[in-house]
Amino acid sequence: MSQKIYDHSIKPIDFCDDGDVLGEDIFSDHGKLILAQGTELNKDLIRKLKSMGIFAIQIRFSTENKNSDTVYYNTAHKQIITDAYRAIETILSVLWNRKTISVKEHEQHLVNLVQTTMSSGDILDIIQQIQVYDDYTCKHSLAVGTYATLLATWLGYGESDVKTIGLAGLLHDIGKTKVDLEIINKKDSLNFSQWDKVHRHPVYSHDIIKFNGFHDQHLLKAIAQHHERNDGSGYPKGLRAKDIHPYAQIIAVADSYHAMTTDKSYGKKKSHVDALKDLWNDAFCKLDPEIVLVFINGMMGKYMGRICQLTNGEAGKVVFIHRDEPTSPIVRVGRGEQAKYLDLRYEKRIKIKEIL
Template sequence: MEREYVKVSKDIIDSILADDVYTRGGNMIVPSDTFISEHIIKKLNAFRVERVTIYRSHSILGNEYLSDKSISESQKQYIEDVNATKSILRGLASGKELDMDNVKTITDSVYERLGDVGSIIECINSIKVADQYTYSHSVNVAFYAMLLGKWMNLSKLQIKDLAMAGLLHDIGKTKISAEIINKKGPLNENEFEVIKRHPIYGYDIIKGFSDIAIDIKRAVILHHEKENGTGYPFGIQGNKKNLYAKIITAADIFDAITSERVYKEKQTPFSAFKEMEKIGYDIVDPMVMGVMFDNMPRYYIGSKVKLDNGEIGEVVYVPSSCAYAPVVKIKEDFVDFAKEKEALISELL
């Protein structure tokens, strides 16, 4: 994205900082990627910062990407949803109140695609940007939660609630320093203790909004609680989690595994199924995970995959009883990964 070195004034409100801003003594005042609000302008003026570098475009992938004719309309809408989510989260990080109108608009956009599951999954798989994970993850979890609700035959209102819960589940992270959120490596014990507060921060942000259902609020504060009681922030067991929270937990874990992040490469959906089966029902509700395994794998049939030996194949079958072991056609041969112990799928193309 293009950058511009500009004078600090109210004219740059709603822009995004392209570089960290420091005092003359070398202390950071505002981190890069911060949404510039009136509060931020006052802060910069208080430290006598005269000029800053901003992005000219707010787009997560740039206007050039959105204008690319090879991008489908569904993918363009997905990018716009991520950009709108980015605006919400950056606004919160800069001291603004939650933009509830925008939250509802994105929720409606996600819900409108309920009938096109294949397109949703294709969008999520085809557009993964490591340094924008925070924003795309919220939209992805909204999609996955909505699909799980659909497969569980929940009501339209419940499915729409789940989309909103997914969108809001991590908003508490806006109250945690960018240095911790964007750290390129494992968190130390103190940093992890800070991160463990984000469900409570998220609940605090939304608790006063009467138009957010109580089950959504519970999903936000409970989505990191585990079935065996070893989660956070309260350490409660699964029988004390509401259904929305259980669904968000599964969606959150699946997207985290299959997303590329600043400190790790993304894994294939098949690796995610295997890892989720490995962590088992100590973390994820058995019924919710069963619904995921019974329904999601079929949408990867027809996908092109790359093996670790460089060969390219096509997924032709995925057994729900062994979702991480598809049958792949490679040229004229068929490889059953339930039996094959040597070859591995390294990438979903």
């Protein structure tokens, strides 16, 4: 008789169901076996695991039933994200076909996403759902709006300002519809003429939004200046720090972070932690250091308790964030007596490859 082959997948505890089969032994912090590998879960056991502070576990399944495309997410957000995506998709599609559209008619779907982000704060789940979409410009717009909304909240802005910043993030790139798609999707280096067209997209975005009846100067400046940089190296005007609107500074951080953590036609994505490190490297010349630091601390706080993959092939759990070096946390590998704690400030050859 042939032996049944099993594989394992890490599954967030909030999405575990009755009948899921545990793919690992679960130990208490004192090394006592709590649940053995192969245990079939039920609601009581799932509640017990959650009470122990366990965020995610390995679930066992037979290889013939494996679905590598499974994504676990909060269904409460799904319709709002879908509506916002369709709104952005419609706006971009119409504009790319050189037709006119009333952006105002789709505004409420975008505002709903901003409000959901503000009220739930569950940015990792929202971003995970956004990332399943194929069109880069559409999902980038949604993600930047989401990151900008939460960053503005972390910075202490009031509700009205946060909504303006979130909406600016959602609409910041619609001016790319004035640039030929072959340039937007080009994998090779752009020539001077092509770069000049790309560098004008913030101006195009500003003009389209203003033409559509958006007259809030904070919103318009956030969109027009989101590619300006503190050292004057940005575009389209080469403004320096004192002349860049603070809302644009927020969009710049959100825009840079999502661009680095997403595959594009011209480059592969970086891990979330590596992207945060790159933001910090830019914090004292190109980006606002206070805004970057708040974003790094906020995002690493969201990663606290998450399962991560390390570059040495091991999986672990983020258990402590250093205040002075938030991108080099302490990671626990294993549980019980077999657990070991890796302080990534000192484990120079080990880095976080990805956070799940």
